[in-house]
Amino acid sequence: MRKGGKIIIFSVLAAIVYSCSVKKDAFVNRSYHAVTTKYNVLFNGEQAYLKGLKEIQDKHEDNFWKRLQIEPITFDESVIDTKVLTPGTGFDATEEEENKNLTPFEKAEEKAVKAIQTHSMNINGYEKNSQIDDAYLLLGKARYYTQRFIPALEAFNYVIANYPKANLNYETKIWRAKTNIRLDNEKRAIETLRLLLDVLDETEKINKSTKEHAYTAMAMAYEKTDTIQKVVDYLKLATKTHYNKEQTARNMFVLGQIYSELNRKDSARMVFKKLAESRKAPHRFRIRADIELAKNTPNDSASIVVLARLKKLIKNTDNRKFLNALYYQAGVLEEGRNNPEKAAEYYKKSLEAKHNNNYQKTYAYERLGDMAFGKEDYLLAGSYYDSVMQVVSKEFDQEKRIRRIRRKNKGLTTLRKYEETVKKNDSILKLVAMTPDERTSFFEAYIEKIKKEDEEKRQQLLNAQNFGSSFGGGASINNSSNKGKWYFYNTQALGFGRAEFQKIWGTRPLEDNWRLSDKSINVIDDIATNEETKVNKRYELSTYLDVIPTDEKVIADLVLERNDALYQLGLIYKEQFKNSSLAIKNLERLNEVRTNNQLELPISYHLYQIYKEENNLAKADEYKNIILQKYPETRFAQIIKNPDTKLVEEKKEDEILNKYKEIYYTYKENKFEEAVTEVDNFLPTLKNSNLIPKFALLKALAIGKYQNKETYKQALEFVAVSYATTEEGKKAKEIIEQLNKK
Structure with a gap:
């Protein structure tokens, strides 16, 4: 080099x-x-x-x-x-x-x-x-x-x-303020941002995007202090410019939501409409703005225009990710226009949408449940509320709306249980009441029915097989595994054939004489055996006739369980759901089928109350006379005789409580017979006291300690029926259910 x-x-x-x-x-x-x-x-x-x-x-x-x-x-x-x-x-x-x-x-x-x-x-x-x-x-x-x-x-x-x-000094101050907000020092953040904005207002050359960032940070700070009007003011300032399109769209959406929360619907609609029509805003915010616009639209002529707008968005294939929310909101508008059938259709489509989330589903299920509840279809309403409980996540499990649904569904769950008990026991008791010929005729007709249904299902499978074979591809025409028209290339036909073979022959190894399960027997015996195995138990009369109860005790228990369910249904419809017609229906039916006079007094009193509220004085007087004539000394009779006068108790409440404690200590000392005697001696002296159910339950528990199971159950049933709405009545019922399981 x-x-x-x-x-x-x-x-x-x-x-x-x-x-x-x-x-x-x-x-x-x-x-x-x-x-x-x-x-x-x-x-x-x-x-x-x-x-x-x-x-x-x-x-x-x-x-x-x-x-x-x-x-x-x-x-x-x-x-x-x-x-x-x-x-x-x-x-x-x-x-x-x-x-x-x-x-x-x-x-x-x-x-x-x-x-x-x-x-x-x-x-x-x-x-x-x-x-x-x-x-x-x-x-x-x-x-x-x-x-x-x-x-x-x-x-x-x-x-x-x-x-x-x-040159980054202003931006750094905004980031410092945001950090203070995250550290819960929002007051310091507000002070520094206010000084910064004063400087920015005096500096004309400063980048306006910095101001936009500062206004957004100021809204964040005031949101932490719950100063809503200040949040509104700074969000409005932040949305005047559009340097950060994503953040501006978000700010506008939050501004509209706050207006809606403050019930300033006109302002909310104006903001959401502007956002929905903004080409600069991201697509998801524009679609959501349309949905919020529908939420804030009253049920008048304007809702027709908004509904048409939603339907247009639904038809647009670009909006498939938002179909769950679009369908739901369309359902809300239809429901507001008194079109429940169409609303229910939209809610179900919302649930079936491919792109969905569980929180969205809770709203759709809730709406469907509320609609069913309004129609007094309580069983269907309960199933929808159950669905809400199944899909809600732990994050929202304690939300006020979810807690309200849970409380409502608790009563419906109990209602469903009793309705199912009545339906099941009625069916069994109806069969018990039939003659042998009537039972045979009934089940023969039933077997023919299920045979016909099974044959129709089988034919549908065969039709599907033939339909698939005609295209040479079985279940999936474009599936490469289904090439050609040969049977073994058709996966649907092959699967059907395999299932049919196993149904008849079971699992057999590939070998000579595969039809023979036992090679030592001849072919004729084998065929006969297979013919026997092909018999479906669902088609045999004995399958049904053998399970009908014949024991008198079992039948009596079914009647008792059915009657208790009718009584509980009457109370639930009367007290919890305020549905007089269904309460009357169940209590009147119980009054007709009951075999125990012990139920006459509570049934008559509840029916008297319901008919009186319904202004059916004739029926009310009928049941009032039963109570006054047959049970004149009871508490129910005293209430009817003196409806506007508070009953005078013979003992003060504290004295009664002390007596209860005294008898309870006797019970705890294992002196059960003495405890029962003391309750029997003391209860007649009480005319009106909130502690009467406690004495009754204590007596029943004491009886259970030294008498047989049947006597114990009878004592508990008296408490469960007479004081059904009290904690003691519910406790007695729980104990009875536990005893029945043993």
Whole structure:
């Protein structure tokens, strides 16, 4: 190499080495480190940061049934604390190896720290590298998104304190305010943002996107303080410009939701309509704005226009991801227009939508349940409310709406249980009452019916097989596994044939004489055996006739269980659902079929009350006379005789309570017969007391300790029937159910 070339190479290398120094304040040094920081280290850090930001935004799921978060981030409360990287930490080979599996935000933090450590030119207290403030800002933002707010605050404060004239100073102050909001220092955030906005208002040259960011942060701060009007004011300011289209659309949506919460429906509709028609807004916000517009539309002529708009959106194939919400809202509008059949159809379509979520389903099931409940179809309503309980997640399990549905469904669950008991026992008792010939005739007709149904199902399968074979492809025409028209290429026909073979022959090995399960017998015997195995028990009379009860005790228990269910149904319809017609239906029927006179008094009193409320005075007087003539000394008779006068108790409540405690201690000392005698002697002296059911239950429990099971059950049944609406009556019923299981 020539001497001149060597000199040039040496000069270049010397210049590079000279410019690498961070201690010399020269143009070459400043330019080299600024360019290297910006286009090497910080570029990679920014790319990692953007990747992490996209991941956290994709992870966040908006619940459009509630007010959206202004900043769309789902922070993990169980976050694992990660190592805090600070300027000055080493970057040796060991640390590089450990950092290979860092998250995007941790990689961004690593690059920011590396930029500060290797390229900072702090000379005489002044930073000469113009990119270091960017590195500190990146460092703070990366820590913010990994929920390490105190270290993030330190990074932002460092920029503000040491780089007061930096071009990112305003943005850094906004990030510091947002960090304070996350640390529940919203008052400090409001103060700093207010000062910043005052400065921004005086500075005309400042980027308006910074103002938009500041207004959004101010709305976040006031939302934490529940100052709703201030939130509204700053969201309105934030939505005047559209520098960040995603955030602007979110701000508009939240603004509309707040207007709706404040019952300012006109303002809400105006905001949502503007958002729905905005071409700059993301598609999901425009569709959701249309749905919210429908929610805030009254049931008048305007709802027809909105409903037509929803139907148009439903037809658009681009909106398939939103069909669950669109169908649901269309159902709400149809229900508001007194079109329940169409509304129910839309709710069911909402549930069947391909793209769905469980929280959306709870609303559709609730609406269907409410509609069934309004039609007094309580069993159907209960099944829909059950569905709500099945799909709701733990996150929303204690929501006020869900708790209300759970309470409502609890009564319906009990109702369904008693309705099913009445239906089942009535069916059995109806069969018991039939003559042998009537039973035979009944089940022969039933067997013919199920044979016909089975044959129709079999024919449908054969038709499907033939239909598939005609296309040469079975169940799936385009399936490559179903080539040709041959039987064994048709997977549907093959599956049907396999099932039919196993139904007749069972599982047989591939061998000679495979028809013979036992090779020592002849073919004729084998065929006869197989003919026997082919008989379906569902088609045999004995299958049904043999299970009809004949034991008198079993039949009596069925009658008793049915009558108890009728009584409980009457009380539930009367007290809980306020349905007089169904209460009367069950109690009147019980009055006709009962075999126990013990039930006459409570039945008569409840029917007297219902008919009196219904202004059916003739029927009310009928049952009132039964009570007054047959049971004149009872508490029910006293209430009827003196409806407006409070009954005078012969003993004070505290004295009665003391007497109860005295008898209870006798019971606890295993003096059961003495406890029963004391209750029998004391109860007749009580005319009206809330403690009477307690004495009755205590007596029943004492009887159970020294008498037989049947006597014990009779005592409990008296408590369960006479005081059915009290805790003692319910407790007695639970004990009876436990005894019946044993």
